[in-house]
Amino acid sequence: MKTVKKKSKLKHVVYLILALAMLVYALPMISFEPGGGWVSAFGAVWAAFAFLVIGAHLHFILxxxxxxxxxxxxxxxxxxxxxxxxxxxxxxxxxxxx
Missing domain, CATH: 1.20.5 (Single alpha-helices involved in coiled-coils or other helix-helix interfaces)
Structure with missing residues (x-):
């Protein structure tokens, strides 16, 4: 049973690292300037979703x-x-x- 939990936690650690890597890569490229229109809105929603994914994996890992x-x-x-x-x-x- 513990090996199943370990594999499950390992999977969540890998997904957490991937989500963090995507966020670190994309965040500097996203424009959060006022008046950016749809581009800024999409960037903000995408970043919020990435933070939710990271939070969910941290919740499970902890x-x-x-x-x-x-x-x-x-x-x-x-x-x-x-x-x-x-x-x-x-x-x-x-x-x-x-």
Whole structure:
């Protein structure tokens, strides 16, 4: 299981490096001057999208999803335990009424 996670993280590291390289290469060529019209708008949108991609890969690499998943798993286990206790208590009540 860990090798799958390592491969997955390696893939995200490679994609992050590629996105950073594209941004470093393209950013000096993009004109952000006022009055640039569609060229400036496209450059700004492209740069914003590149930053979103970089942020998404950093989010995955840093393991924020893993922490959230562990917390959600703990909540699910607690709910399941409560449900099992409730069922056990209801089963005991039914046996007493018989």
């Amino acid at each position: 393991g924020v999803n893993e922490e959230k998943q562990r917390a959600l798993d703990a909540v699910r286990r607690a709910k399941l335990r409560d449900l099992q206790m409730k069922w056990a208590a209801e089963g005991g009540k039914q046996e007493q009424s018989l």
